[in-house]
Amino acid sequence: MTHVLTGGAPLAQQRRLVTEVPGPRSLALLERRIAAVASGVGGTLPVFVERAGGGVVVDVDGNSFIDLGSGIAVVSVGNSAPLVVEAVQEQVAAFTHTCFMVTPYEGYVAVCEELARVTPGDHAKKSALFNSGAEAVENAVKVARHATGRQAVVVFDHAYHGRTNLTMALTAKNMPYKDGFGPFAPEIYRVPMSYPYRDEPGMTGAQAAARALGLVESQVGARNVAAVLIEPIQGEGGFVVPAPGFLTAVAEWCRASGALFVADEIQSGFCRTGDWFACDAEGVVPDLVTTAKGIAGGLPLSAVTGRAELMDAVHVGGLGGTFGGNPLACAAALASIQTMRALDLAGAARSIGATMLPRLHALQQRTGVIGDVRGRGAMIAVELVRPGTKDPDPQLTGRIAQECHAQGVIVLTAGTYGNVLRFLPPLVIGQELLAEALDVVDAAVAEHAPAA
Numbered sequence: 001m002t003h004v005l006t007g008g009a010p011l012a013q014q015r016r017l018v019t020e021v022p023g024p025r026s027l028a029l030l031e032r033r034i035a036a037v038a039s040g041v042g043g044t045l046p047v048f049v050e051r052a053g054g055g056v057v058v059d060v061d062g063n064s065f066i067d068l069g070s071g072i073a074v075v076s077v078g079n080s081a082p083l084v085v086e087a088v089q090e091q092v093a094a095f096t097h098t099c100f101m102v103t104p105y106e107g108y109v110a111v112c113e114e115l116a117r118v119t120p121g122d123h124a125k126k127s128a129l130f131n132s133g134a135e136a137v138e139n140a141v142k143v144a145r146h147a148t149g150r151q152a153v154v155v156f157d158h159a160y161h162g163r164t165n166l167t168m169a170l171t172a173k174n175m176p177y178k179d180g181f182g183p184f185a186p187e188i189y190r191v192p193m194s195y196p197y198r199d200e201p202g203m204t205g206a207q208a209a210a211r212a213l214g215l216v217e218s219q220v221g222a223r224n225v226a227a228v229l230i231e232p233i234q235g236e237g238g239f240v241v242p243a244p245g246f247l248t249a250v251a252e253w254c255r256a257s258g259a260l261f262v263a264d265e266i267q268s269g270f271c272r273t274g275d276w277f278a279c280d281a282e283g284v285v286p287d288l289v290t291t292a293k294g295i296a297g298g299l300p301l302s303a304v305t306g307r308a309e310l311m312d313a314v315h316v317g318g319l320g321g322t323f324g325g326n327p328l329a330c331a332a333a334l335a336s337i338q339t340m341r342a343l344d345l346a347g348a349a350r351s352i353g354a355t356m357l358p359r360l361h362a363l364q365q366r367t368g369v370i371g372d373v374r375g376r377g378a379m380i381a382v383e384l385v386r387p388g389t390k391d392p393d394p395q396l397t398g399r400i401a402q403e404c405h406a407q408g409v410i411v412l413t414a415g416t417y418g419n420v421l422r423f424l425p426p427l428v429i430g431q432e433l434l435a436e437a438l439d440v441v442d443a444a445v446a447e448h449a450p451a452a
């Protein structure tokens with residue numbers, strides 16, 4: 001059995017259940033959680049974590065789960081990755097916070113330099129750092145409005161951009177993200193996404209782009225559009241991969257219209273899809289990119305990176321925040337990016353996809369409930385439907401996810417209809433562990449769904 005070093009101690013890379021799930025210690029913590037934590041904060045698994053690293057999460061009862069979630073696409077370099085631990089320990093002992101706007105430090109600048117290197121395009125770029133993905137998206141909209149002098153923001157069906165007031169308006173799905181939380185910010189316009197599985201068969205990326213942009217032209221007016229904001233592969237919306245040519249056509253329309261093409265790469269970025277960024281696969285170069293999640297190995301950090309002249313359009317003092325680009329988070333980001341290069345984690349993501357896709361396609365052949373298998377690299381999903389139809393089956397999706405959890409594999413669900421099972425393993429997961437997790441998924445589907 002292989003081990004990885006997390007925080008200096010070896011952690012066995014194995015699936016191992018030693019109690020019921022949840023075990024007694026998790027149950028005791030669950031009771032405390034219910035009494036003290038607001039119930040509006042959701043929960044996927046009822047187990048509490050003690051350690052995690054490589055491809056496993058170990059709970060307080062000693063159960064070891066295979067991690068196909070990465071804390072929602074965050075710990076791409078693995079939990080407590082050695083370089084991250086070392087860098088953060090060094091930084092935490094030196095200074096924890098000064099506020100970059102008060103007395104700056106090198107780490108913030110170095111992260112912005114790295115962002116200029118790794119994001120798509122070789123034009124002059126600048127960045128600003130924040131704490132959460134939603135905050136980065138909000139700031140991208142601020143920059144876009146300032147730089148263009150326009151107000152309208154175009155977003156897509158199934159989009160997810162966050163839970164703050166502006167980003168709730170940008171997010172498509174009502175329940176659980178928006179219900180009862182209005183009023184929402186104005187000047188947001190939603191148009192159809194390219195969704196090959198659910199679009200008319202044969203619809204090309206260019207046709208899907210024309211469908212969306214035709215609506216923008218007739219209902220908003222191209223000259224009013226500050227930004228078109230898009231996840232190049234949708235995350236919470238169900239790993240919807242637009243048809244080839246869609247992103248290129250949208251980016252071209254933006255260029256011709258004077259609107260900014262803003263890529264939300266918060267979930268799809270930092271090697272997740274087998275490239276540094278999902279836009280790279282089609283050679284699309286966004287004007288602004290938002291990043292977070294995988295950027296800093298689990299520490300909270302986010303960024304807006306964009307064309308230098310656009311980023312500099314904002315007046316001095318117009319962007320900021322107390323904690324944005326916190327020194328610990330910056331140290332972690334530099335160590336994470338170094339790890340991605342040293343271990344070729346983009347290549348690792350491609351290998352993960354190469355293992356998963358054929359197995360999931362084979363599973364699709366054996367059952368009638370998998371309507372679609374899709375994704376790229378280590379961002380892979382299956383969409384579950386009622387046999388012989390495209391009717392979403394969220395109940396079945398929930399049952400399969402729960403069965404995987406009970407068998408020691410962490411999987412997540414997604415999708416506007418709640419019927420997508422998504423897989424986001426840490427990019428450092430071992431192939432053996434990944435294969436075992438797929439065995440568990442196979443068995444869970446077999447148990448809860450009729451054979452084809």
Ligand code: PLZ
Pocket residue numbers: 072132133134135137160161162163231235236264265266267268292293
């Ligand atoms: N943009 C593309 O995926 C976060 C949300 C989890 P924050 N997705 C996980 C939940 O239920 O709250 C996300 C994303 C994309 C923006 C965000 C927002 O990032 O760091 O959660 O604010």
